[in-house]
Amino acid sequence: MDRFIHVVFLWSEVWPLVIPLAIALVCRPASRPSRVLVLYLVFALLINLSANLMTIYRAQLPPRFQSNNILYNLHSVVKVFLFTWYFRRLGLINPRWLPQLVLLLYGAFALVNFIFFESIWVLSSRLLSAESIVLLFLCILYFLNSMHDETERNWLKHPSFIVTAALSFYEAATFFIFLFYYPIVATNIQFGILTMKIYAVCFIIFSILTAVALHKDRRKTSAA
């Protein structure tokens, strides 16, 4: 049983992504924003799978590629880019240019950070924290604008509400984990391991809720 739990947590960044992707394959979501979401899931799966394989086969890889931290940095950038695109497609955030501005600021921050302050081969807690701030900001804007938008009868029943709620809880939970990642690892390794498990559970919940949202957004067939 311990072995099973260990394997579950070891691959906890890979197998949860298979669930929403399988739903997307079967249900074929109809809306344009959902397609961006599926694109993120594909990228995330590829990146996380590569990261996990790099960890497992570390000994066989050249020294430069024995650390998979660059993939986590890449995942963060891809996630911010694709979710900004997702919110842009939803068309709910006003003004419409705000997501692009936010993305531009995040991109500038990432560039400055990796050029002057940190190495791209090291897991950047600043980048992951910035990712949480940016995505939380977009989520809160979504919630605020959905309260005033009259184009949709009930935003609570819209698939994007589930995605945004899931994303906001995930980022809220992981913001402090990544902000204090290095201090935690340095001072209390057991707590560090616990926070990574919390992160894994949050990711699993996020993936399941994304699957639910994609299922809700399924293409209505003539048979239905």
Place this chain on the structure above:
Amino acid sequence: MNDITYIVIVGIAAMLLLMVSVLVVVIYNQRRQAQHRDAMEKLREQQQNQLIEAAVRSEEIERHRIAETLHDEVGAILSSAKLHLLGIKEESLDEKDRKLYEKGRELLNEVIQKVRGISHNLHSNILKEFGLNEAIKHFVRKVTEGSMLKGSTELDENYQTRNPDEDISIYRMVQELVNNILKYANATQFMISSKLRERDLHLVIFHNGEGLTQEQFEQLRYQKQGLGLKNIQNRVILLRGTILFTRAGEGYSIDIHVPVKTNHSEHV
């Protein structure tokens, strides 16, 4: 537990609490908006029903006024004219004048009958005094008299008038539908049947001519020449009933369902 651990735990808890609060506010707001929208829709529907009710009621009042005027004034004048005409001694007339006199009497009798018929059509005393079933039977007899069209009725005698206004609406619908059959269907026979069920009165008008399907009815009632059908739809809405036009076997059927309040004392 060191400071960093404490900060992280409190931080995560605070962030999650913040997100929960935001979600609660959003959900509460959306529910309130949805309730407001539902209330507005209900109000709109209520207003529409009130307008329809007012239109139907004023139509009935006008019909009643016209029927009374026709009967009391026009009918009286025509009867008086007939009396005066009957006062003419036929023997004193020559052949030509006698023919004119006969024709004049015939036309006067015809117009008196027609005025009486129009007056009854506009406001049926039989409906008021004998109820819906009798009024429908009388109407069928009148429209098929001297016509190639054969009409029959199989009405549930258990139906008793509970609301005279509802009976008027049902009667008007039957009138309009049968008149349409006469004018447009090229039918040779029709039947009106009714069945009183626990929660509704089910009326069926079947004819063997060319009728309407539900789709055609939906289209026609929004056109200018579909005023009669629009009237029928308004009365159906007023009665909170349903109407369905279908093709049935060798002809067409019109099914009308009108909800009725059950009288528990009748079941004891």
